[in-house]
Amino acid sequence: xxxxxxxxxxxxxxxxxxxxxxxxxxxxxxxxxxxxxxxxxxxxxxxxxxxxxxxxxxxxxxxxxxxxxxxxxxxxxxxxxxxxxxxxxxxxxxxxxxxxxxxxxxxxxxxxxxxxxxxxxxxxxxxxxxxxxxxxxxxxxxxxxxxxxxxxxxxxxxxxxxxxxxxxxxxxxxxxxxxxxxxxxxxxxxxxxxxxxxxxxxxxxxxxxxxxxxxxxxxxxxxxxxxxxxxxxxxxxxxxxxxxxxxxxxxxxxxxxxxxxxxxxxxx
Amino acid sequence: xxxxxxxxxxxxxxxxxxxxxxxxxxxxxxxxxxxxxxxxxxxxxxxxxxxxxxxxxxxxxxxxxxxxxxxxxxxxxxxxxxxxxxxxxxxxxxxxxxxxxxxxxxxxxxxxxxxxxxxxxxxxxxxxxxxxxxxxxxxxxxxxxxxxxxxxxxxxxxxxxxxxxxxxxxxxxxxxxxxxxxxxxxxxxxxxxxxxxxxxxxxxxxxxxxxxxxxxxxxxxxxxxxxxxxxxxxxxxxxxxxxxxxxxxxxxxxxxxxxxxxxxxxxxxxxxxxxxxxxxxxxxxxxxxxxxxxxxxxxxxxxxxxxxxxxx
Amino acid sequence: xxxxxxxxxxxxxxxxxxxxxxxxxxxxxxxxxxxxxxxxxxxxxxxxxxxxxxxxxxxxxxxxxxxxxxxxxxxxxxxxxxxxxxxxxxxxxxxxxxxxxxxxxxxxxxxxxxxxxxxxxxxxxxxxxxxxxxxxxxxxxxxxxxxxxxxxxxxxxxxxxxxxxxxxxxxxxxxxxxxxxxxxxxxxxxxxxxxxxxxxxxxxxxxxxxxxxxxxxxxxxxxxxxxxxxxxxxxxxxxxxxxxxxxxxxxxxxxxxxxxxxxxxxxxxxxxxxxxxxxxxxxxxxxxxxxxxxxxxxxxxxxxxxxxxxxxxxxxxxxxxxxxxxxxxxx
Numbered sequence: 067x068x069x070x071x072x073x074x075x076x077x078x079x080x081x082x083x084x085x086x087x088x089x090x091x092x093x094x095x096x097x098x099x100x101x102x103x104x105x106x107x108x109x110x111x112x113x114x115x116x117x118x119x120x121x122x123x124x125x126x127x128x129x130x131x132x133x134x135x136x137x138x139x140x141x142x143x144x145x146x147x148x149x150x151x152x153x154x155x156x157x158x159x160x161x162x163x164x165x166x167x168x169x170x171x172x173x174x175x176x177x178x179x180x181x182x183x184x185x186x187x188x189x190x191x192x193x194x195x196x197x198x199x200x201x202x203x204x205x206x207x208x209x210x211x212x213x214x215x216x217x218x219x220x221x222x223x224x225x226x227x228x229x230x231x232x233x234x235x236x237x238x239x240x241x242x243x244x245x246x247x248x249x250x251x252x253x254x255x256x257x258x259x260x261x262x263x264x265x266x267x268x269x270x271x272x273x274x275x276x277x278x279x280x281x282x283x284x285x286x287x288x289x290x291x292x293x294x295x296x297x298x299x300x301x302x303x304x305x306x307x308x309x310x311x312x313x314x315x316x317x318x319x320x321x322x323x324x325x326x327x328x329x330x331x332x333x334x
Numbered sequence: 335x336x337x338x339x340x341x342x343x344x345x346x347x348x349x350x351x352x353x354x355x356x357x358x359x360x361x362x363x364x365x366x367x368x369x370x371x372x373x374x375x376x377x378x379x380x381x382x383x384x385x386x387x388x389x390x391x392x393x394x395x396x397x398x399x400x401x402x403x404x405x406x407x408x409x410x411x412x413x414x415x416x417x418x419x420x421x422x423x424x425x426x427x428x429x430x431x432x433x434x435x436x437x438x439x440x441x442x443x444x445x446x447x448x449x450x451x452x453x454x455x456x457x458x459x460x461x462x463x464x465x466x467x468x469x470x471x472x473x474x475x476x477x478x479x480x481x482x483x484x485x486x487x488x489x490x491x492x493x494x495x496x497x498x499x500x501x502x503x504x505x506x507x508x509x510x511x512x513x514x515x516x517x518x519x520x521x522x523x524x525x526x527x528x529x530x531x532x533x534x535x536x537x538x539x540x541x542x543x544x545x546x547x548x549x550x551x552x553x554x555x556x557x558x559x560x561x562x563x564x565x566x567x568x569x570x571x572x573x574x575x576x577x578x579x580x581x582x583x584x585x586x587x588x589x590x591x592x593x594x595x596x597x598x599x600x601x602x603x604x605x606x607x608x609x610x611x612x613x614x615x616x617x618x619x620x621x622x623x624x625x626x627x628x629x630x631x632x633x634x635x636x637x638x639x640x641x642x643x644x645x646x
Numbered sequence: 647x648x649x650x651x652x653x654x655x656x657x658x659x660x661x662x663x664x665x666x667x668x669x670x671x672x673x674x675x676x677x678x679x680x681x682x683x684x685x686x687x688x689x690x691x692x693x694x695x696x697x698x699x700x701x702x703x704x705x706x707x708x709x710x711x712x713x714x715x716x717x718x719x720x721x722x723x724x725x726x727x728x729x730x731x732x733x734x735x736x737x738x739x740x741x742x743x744x745x746x747x748x749x750x751x752x753x754x755x756x757x758x759x760x761x762x763x764x765x766x767x768x769x770x771x772x773x774x775x776x777x778x779x780x781x782x783x784x785x786x787x788x789x790x791x792x793x794x795x796x797x798x799x800x801x802x803x804x805x806x807x808x809x810x811x812x813x814x815x816x817x818x819x820x821x822x823x824x825x826x827x828x829x830x831x832x833x834x835x836x837x838x839x840x841x842x843x844x845x846x847x848x849x850x851x852x853x854x855x856x857x858x859x860x861x862x863x864x865x866x867x868x869x870x871x872x873x874x875x876x877x878x879x880x881x882x883x884x885x886x887x888x889x890x891x892x893x894x895x896x897x898x899x900x901x902x903x904x905x906x907x908x909x910x911x912x913x914x915x916x917x918x919x920x921x922x923x924x925x926x927x928x929x930x931x932x933x934x935x936x937x938x939x940x941x942x943x944x945x946x947x948x949x950x951x952x953x954x955x956x957x958x959x960x961x962x963x964x965x966x967x968x969x970x971x972x973x974x975x976x977x
Contacts, residue, residue, distance in 0.1 A: 180358070180623045181582065182582060184622050188619045276481075298485055302489050309479075543747065548810075551734055552761070553731045553735030566752050566753075567750070642752060642799070
């Protein structure tokens with residue numbers, strides 16, 4: 067057994083802490099994240115409110131913790147659609163090849179021409195702002211990157227002896243593709259998935275900040291930062307702390323991605 | 335084939351892409367649930383207004399006629415009128431696109447200016463403390479959302495230190511660049527992290543190449559070896575990467591412009607979403623895709639210049 | 647011909663690797679006189695290329711070099727970086743096995759010659775261009791003026807090797823270190839390049855150290871030869887001495903692997919020696935070797951080989967580190 071890469075351990079520790087917060091925010095949080103407290107408006111960080119309070123006297127620490135639930139949910143849900151669709155199509159395109167593969171190539175060329183965020187924003191604009199529409203928009207575009215990655219792996223594997231052996235033994239295409247090729251082609255996908263979760267959190271919070279993702283009063287880091295942006299001259303803590311959480315979460319996922327790439331020997 | 339011919343060929347090659355971009359933009363607006371016109375006009379429009387706008391936009395025609403009309407208008411530079419601004423979309427974009435392109439170009443310069451020297455320091459000191467420090471800082475940069483970096487820069491350099499304006503665009507070229515500096519830095523940070531990662535890896539690979547040993551055996555100075563022999567080869571793959579990330583850079587510009595109130599196409603796009611100004615969104619999506627395909631072309635040309643083997 | 651240009655004493659190279667320390671070269675003595683061609687032969691991994699690169703400190707940061715490399719009175723291993731740069735290329739130049747990887751793919755051949763002239767001369771631009779044309783002409787590249795603008799990938803394999811020689815010789819070095827200069831080439835071109843190198847050596851009065859695993863190349867071109875095994879020089883002498891009457895069991899075995907070569911082929915009328923491959927593998931260098939490194943593969947090995955034999959001169963300048971030296975000659 068090889069020693070676990072340091073980035074993997076660091077990333078896993080960050081994610082573990084965030085998961086605890088996300089699963090039980092009300093246990094960890096000192097205050098009710100949505101309770102107004104007019105006696106303590108815009109309080110700087112102190113013993114009572116470690117991260118300070120916002121313009122309604124809400125505790126920033128509690129709100130940041132509450133938001134972790136939504137943001138980790140974004141990381142999971144915004145990548146799940148692309149992962150599943152991309153895996154199916156990548157496997158299909160790589161395995162079948164021919165015209166399908168050529169059409170797929172054209173599609174990839176087209177999709178990379180559009181700025182990803184612009185396309186997602188445009189789709190969200192059509193569907194209407196909100197989290198579930200954001201998931202749909204990301205799935206419409208994001209699967210292409212998974213499919214492209216898997217296709218390349220499948221193309222290589224398809225040529226290898228063990229696949230030929232499976233054919234000789236009379237295995238069906240579905241069985242060969244799912245039981246024999248997919249497990250061997252999965253490593254880059256898993257690594258990319260982790261990195262993509264970091265991107266998804268950044269994207270989700272960016273859309274939240276612009277008012278196109280999670281809608282207030284849902285506590286989401288991007289939304290919290292947008293809330294505080296009008297006060298940044300007098301109350302920097304409203305934006306600072308949710309942002310630190312956001313950076314940590316992104317860091318956690320990308321460190322796990324790097325560590326896994328190292329552990330699974332995936333070149334990027 | 336000479337280089338001019340190559341440019342012409344590449345320009346021809348992006349034509350089909352342009353057509354497909356048009357199809358995507360066309361389909362996008364047709365995806366709207368319900369009738370686009372009543373969507374645009376909101377709930378209070380009269381039937382007569384709706385019918386007039388429908389006819390004006392050609393929506394009473396069959397879908398393929400609508401597409402051909404759309405293409406014909408697009409070729410003529412006519413993308414319809416903005417519902418919110420009551421001016422031709424083309425004029426709106428023509429006013430705002432240069433702002434965004436300037437921002438993106440400035441950000442690219444800053445990103446490269448940061449990444450190249452730091453990638454060198456990192457690679458030359460591979461697996462020692464300067465390398466670890468630089469990589470750690472860039473790792474954090476890579477995980478920091480642009481709007482957050484932007485707000486932090488605003489808080490520190492605009493609000494507290496008052497070195498830079500809080501936002502806007504100013505008057506005259508010098509003032510423009512002054513106003514765009516902080517937004518460009520915010521936009522450049524994660525981009526430079528991407529460049530630095532890739533460049534560091536290629537420098538490390540090139541440093542072990544035998545032509546570097548040959549250059550050393552000729553008695554060349556370390557500076558010439560690094561700049562002439564190593565950097566140029568390492569840049570080849572990095573230039574491709576820079577080109578591929580132009581899309582995310584323009585996406586990032588949308589966010590940066592909103593944070594810093596820069597009057598570019600990004601801010602226009604976000605405003606248009608809330609104004610339900612679909613003609614603008616459609617045209618902008620298309621315009622940005624065209625800009626990206628042109629930067630792909632530019633990347634190809636730079637690559638040809640850097641790598642004589644690619645010019646074949 | 648007697649003045650010694652290069653004197654190497656007790657050269658040792660160790661590499662620090664992730665799996666520990668590797669003793670790639672140890673105890674190497676070597677001398678090169680003006681104008682002569684010295685061959686350095688051995689199997690791959692015998693330390694010949696590492697020795698060659700250690701001479702001008704071209705090894706990477708994980709290498710530790712010790713011993714002395716005396717170049718015209720100065721110890722190269724102790725020189726400051728700027729003084730070393732003045733020797734590299736100007737006095738001691740080097741050419742590599744694979745010109746495709748040793749030439750920078752993005753710089754024209756002219757540029758790669760020019761930078762050498764800039765580093766080591768005071769010629770103006772026009773003068774450097776004249777010199778570059780002269781160099782291409784000298785190595786036998788036709789229509790030199792156009793070829794200067796060409797990039798390495800636009801040359802054929804043999805021409806690339808010629809171009810690399812032109813670059814290396816730009817500053818008229820007194821010693822050329824050639825690392826397997828013909829190995830990557832087609833057989834017919836190998837011969838042309840070797841002849842070119844020999845002619846240049848004679849014409850320019852330039853000494854050469856030729857690293858190769860090809861005994862035929864050594865026999866054809868070298869004045870003297872050093873045979874290396876497991877990081878050490880095991881036999882040294884003139885080509886006639888070493889190839890005609892090998893005094894080391896390894897050299898003997900090596901010569902027997904060559905058809906139409908080897909000791910017995912000298913005997914008129916005798917049946918040609920059969921091709922005898924050497925059994926076994928060279929030893930690993932990441933642990934100390936006690937005794938003679940060749941002993942485990944040697945047909946002449948005896949109990950005394952557990953102690954490493956010293957280099958012994960037979961009185962005619964033919965040295966070998968083998969207990970079976972006299973027995974080998976007697977056969």
